[in-house]
Amino acid sequence: MSSAPLLEVRGLNAWYGESHVLHGVDLDIREGETVTLLGRNGAGKTTTLRAIMGILRRREGIIRLRGKDLLSLPLHKVAQAGIGYVPEERGIFASLSVSENLVLPPTVSDGGMSVEEIYTLFPNLHERRSSQGTKLSGGEQQMLAIARILRTGAKIILLDEPTEGLAPVIVQRIGDVLMALKKRGMTILLVEQNFRFAKKVADRFYLMEDGRMVNSFPGHELDARMDELHEVLGV
Amino acid sequence: MAVGTQYIAEQPKLRTSSKVLGAIAIAALLAAPFFFYPVLLMSILCFALFACAFNLLIGYVGLLSFGHAAFFGGAAYFTAHAAKVWGWEPLAAILLGVAGAAVMGLLMGFLAIRRQGIYFAMITLALSQMFAFICLQVPFTHGEDGIQGVPRGYLLGILDLNEPLTMYYVTLAIFLFGFFIIWRIVNSPFGNILKAIRENERRAVSLGYRVDRYKLGAFVMSAALAGLAGGTKAIVFQFATLTDVNWQMSGEVILMTLLGGIGTLIGPVVGASLVIALQKYFAAWNFPVTVLIGIIFVICVLLFRRGIVGEILELMKRRQKGAA
Amino acid sequence: MSTIFGIPTPALYGQILIGLINGSFYALLSLGLAVIFGLLRVINFAHGAQYMLGAFVAYLLLNYLGINYWLALIVAPLVVGAVAVVIERTMLSRLYGVDHLYGLLLTFGLALILEGAFRHWFGAAGQPYAAPSQLSGGVNLGFMFLPIYRGWVVVASLVICIGTWLLIEKTQLGAYLRAATENATLVQAFGVNVPLLLTLTYGLGAALAAFAGVLAAPIYQVSPLMGTNLIIVVFAVVVVGGMGSILGAIITGYVLGILEGLTKVFYPEASSIVIFVIMAIVLLVRPAGLFGREE
Numbered sequence A: 001m002s003s004a005p006l007l008e009v010r011g012l013n014a015w016y017g018e019s020h021v022l023h024g025v026d027l028d029i030r031e032g033e034t035v036t037l038l039g040r041n042g043a044g045k046t047t048t049l050r051a052i053m054g055i056l057r058r059r060e061g062i063i064r065l066r067g068k069d070l071l072s073l074p075l076h077k078v079a080q081a082g083i084g085y086v087p088e089e090r091g092i093f094a095s096l097s098v099s100e101n102l103v104l105p106p107t108v109s110d111g112g113m114s115v116e117e118i119y120t121l122f123p124n125l126h127e128r129r130s131s132q133g134t135k136l137s138g139g140e141q142q143m144l145a146i147a148r149i150l151r152t153g154a155k156i157i158l159l160d161e162p163t164e165g166l167a168p169v170i171v172q173r174i175g176d177v178l179m180a181l182k183k184r185g186m187t188i189l190l191v192e193q194n195f196r197f198a199k200k201v202a203d204r205f206y207l208m209e210d211g212r213m214v215n216s217f218p219g220h221e222l223d224a225r226m227d228e229l230h231e232v233l234g235v
Numbered sequence B: 001m002a003v004g005t006q007y008i009a010e011q012p013k014l015r016t017s018s019k020v021l022g023a024i025a026i027a028a029l030l031a032a033p034f035f036f037y038p039v040l041l042m043s044i045l046c047f048a049l050f051a052c053a054f055n056l057l058i059g060y061v062g063l064l065s066f067g068h069a070a071f072f073g074g075a076a077y078f079t080a081h082a083a084k085v086w087g088w089e090p091l092a093a094i095l096l097g098v099a100g101a102a103v104m105g106l107l108m109g110f111l112a113i114r115r116q117g118i119y120f121a122m123i124t125l126a127l128s129q130m131f132a133f134i135c136l137q138v139p140f141t142h143g144e145d146g147i148q149g150v151p152r153g154y155l156l157g158i159l160d161l162n163e164p165l166t167m168y169y170v171t172l173a174i175f176l177f178g179f180f181i182i183w184r185i186v187n188s189p190f191g192n193i194l195k196a197i198r199e200n201e202r203r204a205v206s207l208g209y210r211v212d213r214y215k216l217g218a219f220v221m222s223a224a225l226a227g228l229a230g231g232t233k234a235i236v237f238q239f240a241t242l243t244d245v246n247w248q249m250s251g252e253v254i255l256m257t258l259l260g261g262i263g264t265l266i267g268p269v270v271g272a273s274l275v276i277a278l279q280k281y282f283a284a285w286n287f288p289v290t291v292l293i294g295i296i297f298v299i300c301v302l303l304f305r306r307g308i309v310g311e312i313l314e315l316m317k318r319r320q321k322g323a324a
Numbered sequence C: 001m002s003t004i005f006g007i008p009t010p011a012l013y014g015q016i017l018i019g020l021i022n023g024s025f026y027a028l029l030s031l032g033l034a035v036i037f038g039l040l041r042v043i044n045f046a047h048g049a050q051y052m053l054g055a056f057v058a059y060l061l062l063n064y065l066g067i068n069y070w071l072a073l074i075v076a077p078l079v080v081g082a083v084a085v086v087i088e089r090t091m092l093s094r095l096y097g098v099d100h101l102y103g104l105l106l107t108f109g110l111a112l113i114l115e116g117a118f119r120h121w122f123g124a125a126g127q128p129y130a131a132p133s134q135l136s137g138g139v140n141l142g143f144m145f146l147p148i149y150r151g152w153v154v155v156a157s158l159v160i161c162i163g164t165w166l167l168i169e170k171t172q173l174g175a176y177l178r179a180a181t182e183n184a185t186l187v188q189a190f191g192v193n194v195p196l197l198l199t200l201t202y203g204l205g206a207a208l209a210a211f212a213g214v215l216a217a218p219i220y221q222v223s224p225l226m227g228t229n230l231i232i233v234v235f236a237v238v239v240v241g242g243m244g245s246i247l248g249a250i251i252t253g254y255v256l257g258i259l260e261g262l263t264k265v266f267y268p269e270a271s272s273i274v275i276f277v278i279m280a281i282v283l284l285v286r287p288a289g290l291f292g293r294e295e
Helices: A045-053 A074-081 A098-101 A115-121 A121-129 A138-150 A168-183 A197-201 A223-233 B013-036 B036-062 B069-084 B090-112 B117-138 B164-186 B189-199 B201-204 B212-235 B247-260 B267-284 B291-301 B307-323 C009-040 C047-065 C069-090 C103-122 C147-172 C174-189 C194-216 C226-241 C245-266 C274-285
Strands: A007-016 A017-028 A035-041 A060-067 A084-088 A156-160 A187-191 A202-210 A212-218 C138-140 C146-148
Touching: A007 B291, A017 A045, A017 A060, A035 A045, A035 A197, A035 A223, A035 C069, A045 A060, A045 A074, A045 A084, A045 A156, A045 A187, A045 A197, A045 B090, A074 A084, A074 B117, A074 C174, A084 B201, A098 A115, A098 A138, A115 A121, A115 A138, A121 A138, A121 C226, A138 A156, A138 A168, A168 A187, A168 A197, A187 A197, A187 C103, A202 A223, A202 C174, A212 B090, A212 B291, B013 B090, B013 B164, B013 B212, B036 B212, B036 B247, B036 B267, B036 C138, B069 B090, B069 B117, B090 B117, B090 B212, B117 C226, B117 C274, B164 B189, B164 B212, B164 C103, B189 B201, B189 C069, B189 C146, B201 B212, B212 C174, B247 B267, B247 B291, B247 C103, B267 B307, B267 C226, B291 C047, B291 C147, B307 C174, C009 C047, C009 C174, C009 C194, C047 C069, C047 C194, C047 C226, C069 C194, C103 C226, C146 C147, C147 C174, C147 C194, C174 C194, C194 C226, C226 C245, C226 C274, C245 C274
Parallel strands: A017 A212, A035 A187, A035 A202, A084 A156, A156 A187
Antiparallel strands: A007 A017, A007 A060, A202 A212, C138 C146
């Protein structure tokens, strides 16, 4: 627990055009940890991921991966530094087949899964490897969006609401996949609205409100803090 | 975002000062032929009106026409033919040019408004090129020679337009008339709907406006006014040739408007004056005019997309903000 | 002598061949335009000037350095591609954030500069460029006489078109290109150097135009004005085909070239405007273009 964080975010501010959307966000993720961001819609969870990734360009503060500054890097260098991104809208490309979608992101370091391993983990994708990417069901597209990052050897994966709009049996399946990734030592930063799902996989929680981090606590305290959460999240 | 999103600042303060400026400008135009060659001035007035007509479309509807030479040059042919072959009175000949340009605008506009943005530009360019090919082949335009020796004639049978000063003041009157029409269109309810379409076409559709009709209407008006400029030019310079219908002419009018300021009322006038003056100046130097125009294009697009007048207005706006 | 619809068959086949040649250039040029537009969202007005530049580079290489046609076919696209890379880096890349029409206006300005400069140096008249000796002469096919160089142009353009299509559809680089056309930000967030991809794409498109220019040099004369008049027709081709599909751009190019050739046989007066007329009809019937998607 005393080791330096893999990903370190300090005093992160970010703007969409003129509007100031993140106000001094602090965040630490240690190697192998799964951390979940909770918060209402519009609290800044997705924005935090996009700001770390560098998709949102107007930022101030500190973002370091293993002590290496990410803020000054152009967008494509962030991925090359070892961060994988699974966007909320999944971002499956219609003009690419499933297998082309899978091998699209360039490898960023050794230790990624091979295509064979991925197809073993996701047999559906193998079956439909030559279909058009967007012809897959929502759940399959989500699997594909996660799978293509696993191939790249990214050390940390930013996952934006992977269970949104999916049937319980698919959510279960995605949960299994995340558990398997945790076993392999993958570091995960997850944005999630589904408590039951998050509780199963998360080691630690951050609570966001109005573009700020308002609290953080270990995963096992989730049940005890339910009342507080209900108040902040308004559920 | 449309190209012409910068429009003239509409503060009341500017309005009173613009009245004063307008009066000074008209006085200057009335006195101008005593200081400059009337031919140069008339050339500027014709092209300034052409650019204002073009600006009506790009500046207030956000549509980039790459084919406005067809209306300008087409009207020049119609007017020249009527005045020379049929012996029409000059004003009637010019009006025929305007009507011809309006009909062409209706036909081209009907096709072109089916697409937007870049496609609109390509379609108008292709259609005007088609018209240029037709002009090359049909007998009445006299192919490469064009219609030469068009008589200026007597305006309404009374005023002798062969008098340079008379011709100048008639041209000035036509220019001011065209400019006034454009000013009225822009500030009318119709003009406001055009601006709404430019800002957000979908929203205009959802508000129940039949956007296509407004676009077509603006296209026809712009074509007719370009025709007014072209017809006048045919009488002033006494010829109509292929130069006026080809794509370089469409490019020149875009440049005049861009340089002066897209979506500003007087920008096209400033732009047209500058381009004509520069062309005269560099032609004397034996510097290729096409290269010059290309260079100005590149500089405008890269460095000041608002154009000269647009940048000045922006600067004034910022000062006002800073003062407040 | 045999006839079809009262037209002697050799004349008919001859015009179809000319149509096929023109179609080859339409296809090569609209392909380049479509590739550039797909990723950069820029209509490259300078495409015609880059085609002209390709022909002139071949002409200058031959006359000043004695470099022959075959080498020019490789060197000219590289030279023009390099010029395009500089243009993209220094100018076009500044315009990605603003309205796409500014890209059109910038490239229009560049086309005027190139064209004006060459006209200033070489005059408006065309310069002859001889076909290489290996491709001179012709063969009698029985139903018509085929000049070998013309046959070569059709074959070479087909090979390049199919090759470009394969590059885009079947390779990893092509996958980057297709994906970036849909969502450039995400592709860059995956670690692909998208700015570089944009630069290379513009370079590739211009190189294709230059290749077409070298092919054209022995058929048409090398003249400063050869590009712009052609590019306006190619714009019409692109409107007919719709720019959504690479294959669509290629097919439309060839088909319209042949239709234009046939018009020359049956109604020569209309041959210079037939493509524009077809464009008008397509706009009435199917505004998005034959292979296009409504945006």
